[in-house]
Amino acid sequence: MFGFSPDEWTAILLSLRVATVGTLVGLPIALVAAYALARWRFPGKVLLDGILHLPLVLPPVVTGYFLLLTFGRQGFIGKQLYETLGFTFSFRWTGAALACGVMGFPLMLRAIRLSFEAIDRRLETAASTLGANSWWTFALVTMPLALPGVLVGVILCFAKALGEFGATITFVSNIPGETETIPSAIYTYTQVPGGEFQAFRLACVSIVIAMVALILSEVLNRRIQKRIAVFE
Amino acid sequence: MFGFSPDEWTAILLSLRVATVGTLVGLPIALVAAYALARWRFPGKVLLDGILHLPLVLPPVVTGYFLLLTFGRQGFIGKQLYETLGFTFSFRWTGAALACGVMGFPLMLRAIRLSFEAIDRRLETAASTLGANSWWTFALVTMPLALPGVLVGVILCFAKALGEFGATITFVSNIPGETETIPSAIYTYTQVPGGEFQAFRLACVSIVIAMVALILSEVLNRRIQKRIAVFE
Amino acid sequence: AQAQKTDASSITIFAAASLKNALDNAAKAFEKSASTKSVISYAGSSALAKQIEQGAPADIFISADLDWMDYVQKKKLIKDDTRFNLLGNRLVLIAPKSSPVELKITKDFPLSAALGDGRLAMANVKSVPAGKYGSAALEKLGVWGEVQSKVAQADNVRAALALVAQGEAPLGIVYESDAAAEPKVKVVDVFSEDSHPPIIYPIAVLADAKSAAAASAFIQYLKTPEGQAFFTKEGFTVLK
Amino acid sequence: MTSERTALSVSVFQKRNGFTLDVAFESESPLTALFGPSGSGKTSVLNMIAGVLRPDRGLIALSGQVLTDTSKRIFVPPHRRRVGYVFQDAQLFPHLTVAQNIKFGQWFRRHEQSALPVDTVIDVLGIENILKRRPATLSGGERHRVALARALLSSPQILLMDEPLAGLDDARRQETMGLIERVRDEFAVPIVFVTHNVDEVRRLASRVARIVDGRVTAIGTPTEVLGR
């Protein structure tokens, strides 16, 4: 279909899966981290904040290499995981999802945190006087009010994950059917004469996917905004 | 100092300059675009929105290649610039700044837009009844209230610009003293056997710079939040 | 579903990205003749070497230069006896198609003058093989000192090629195999073999290859004239 | 009917899912009170006079100047209307201090001849001690008083006040009513005033419009509309 080779189709589907899984698994962690950073005071907060930004600051290759050293089968976390659970990230699509999730994480975190910080805390107070403990308050007030930011975070992370290349290829290499995502495939095509057209075609697929995701998020956002707008 | 070679020092200073210029030049554009996307309705809005996200979605190398085709000396914009103004991006630090700015732009845009959308528009209405036209309202009400988001946008863009590598090296290559930023230098080191230590050292510099920027933004943010908090 | 097939009918190859076209075709032909499927992961040699060090499930490694093969060999990650030099390549000086430049590569040839205030596009001279070979050649020819400050180092050969093809740089040094396929550039001259260290793509079977037998069979196939043809077609030279 | 002499002429129509506002009244009175149950459309009328809400159809004119005329597509934007609007819920700028909030309006109309003496307003409203604070640290009544001061000091051509005396204790309420009377008489600024309080209407208004369910059901002097 559309003249894509089976390998390319595999890469497209894999990219979708990797970006989706990376984003969705990262989401709850981002929610917790964003909440902690927005609301709590604890020693080492700035340090944690800084560490969570690292994937943004470091060249992706460095992040990928670091993941390889940590979550590779010889890595100090990867080894534990493999020996205790028999689970490994290395050279699996799960590793690609990890890399993409890690790279997109800071973006998601920041957007969500920004939204948490913008919430009128008097509404949370009101919820507590009505009998909601902090969990319920979070679920029924904080989260719904922060939804536009969560949505932006998700879309940023997803988009980033779709485009992520340096960390992925460094961590889990570029194995067709397992870890070759769209950007890796594009990279490979740019490395040989005559691959430009195919690279371009794959880039277009990325764009289309991102566009669809964006439009979806936009529609959702408009609905949410309409719901929680303080003024029509 | 710290055992860095002069070339490395040059790379560090250059990275700082490139990231700062890329961010600051992008900021006004991001403000306008974010305002337009948050407030106005116009045909092709979703398309514009999508295009502004592209640097996030595409592998950096593709963005860099695209910049080369557009802003290179033979590119259709680059050529005009060179012929009319004698100004060129190619192989200049300005080109690196352009690449970094472009790569960080979507992040900045999104954070700012999120803040604009979260503003209580009744306050803008109040400003208008007090005689402020839309420019003044923007300057005195919208902007100050969106400051936390603008700050987040700036820091995200700056961090991304510090780490940007793929687009920069593809667009303006790696010329020590002119376009060799920290990530380019790091990348070079990771590509030679035994270069890990130097790569690591440079990565630490990136981290330190980002940390300082982050702490600064955090301090500023806390001040702003304190000012505009709806509740103490 | 375990995608890294461990059965003998499938091999995983880690190969330098510049080999894609030739190796893809060779692997396809080999699959037809020997019904061994091959999965090929293309990336930079350094990334691949480090992944092999971290236990990547590969059977064969093809590096774009000797350094990274030496790196994995030193760590005892390959079967020493299977290593050999598969391919060679030639370095060429290129210019945009429309460029009137004429140069003969000789000792002290006027490269700097030909560049004017333009840049010489090369792959990274510290890390990318083509860049390393190129700078070595220029040094040997006695012109490196003059042009060193005019070099624009790209991420890889293809990016250097793009800089010349786009007219950003008036001259560039790339592999012949790349230059041949790009219609927007022309070859100004070829670097002589003795001006730089030999350009070599070494290949080896990895020490903990899961399908060592099939891997060896594939390497044998690459040595046959039929296998070699795929590489010569893309502009590589086959080493004996 | 709408003559130059008519101070304020309002005739607006708007449908908003379920609620229909169809209000028409004229008033030459220095202080017009809008009176009526909650949800009847009083705030909506003020919003339309201020230009922050556009009627579907309608005409609003003040001292002969047309502010809104949908049939002629005239719509003077709010910042050109020189209204002083005391919103029902203060709407102070959270990022500015009380003093800056008050200056906000003054500054944009600094070339108009200033209306009230600043010190008097600050004194009567009792906000001298909180001038340096930010709205988030104010009590409900304090916030309301700052909003009053801000509107009073913005050199308005017309004052729109949405329950301006709510949340004030009796003593301050009396003083503030005195201030409003001064604005009305001394500075001749027409005032439109929303309230639920009959006493306030009797004391301040010379004309009252009773609005029920988006319609004017009675208009006249306080005695005519409210009885004795």
Next chain:
Amino acid sequence: MTSERTALSVSVFQKRNGFTLDVAFESESPLTALFGPSGSGKTSVLNMIAGVLRPDRGLIALSGQVLTDTSKRIFVPPHRRRVGYVFQDAQLFPHLTVAQNIKFGQWFRRHEQSALPVDTVIDVLGIENILKRRPATLSGGERHRVALARALLSSPQILLMDEPLAGLDDARRQETMGLIERVRDEFAVPIVFVTHNVDEVRRLASRVARIVDGRVTAIGTPTEVLGR
């Protein structure tokens, strides 16, 4: 002094840049009114009873149960206090409909024996027509009435009401006062009530504390405190 029989006992101290709150009063009365000028600390006292503001020092007890005791480090969190709090500025949840806003409190206290009949409250407050709307589309008075309904229906053990009758027209104010009386008498929920209106105090309260500048200056029956 603080005995089991005392319904409500408050004694709190707090310094907040420039403002010192130092309030102590006890009341066994079913409805205690806090009366005093704007900015005197009435809302702060309610906030402390509700547990949304912590005093620097102090003790708050309700029907023998200690809610806050800084000396013993006791602090019952707000969601365990079973207060029904009508905030001065509504604080409706903007993302929920009116009906959902009201359900919010009911749901969390659904195991407590329900206090008031829902229909009566909705009827008296006149919000049946707006149950499906979101707060952003409500008028000021409507918002306030929804806040009242939400607090009344949350099965409170004590009702805190910050100017609950502000913004209501006379007819509805009378009806609502009747409702409050019913809560007070029939359901025996103690009420603390902030207002500026002397008539309301006289009608509803059996005990009044006058707060001025963060201090209780008088406490007693309405006649004792307010005179005749």
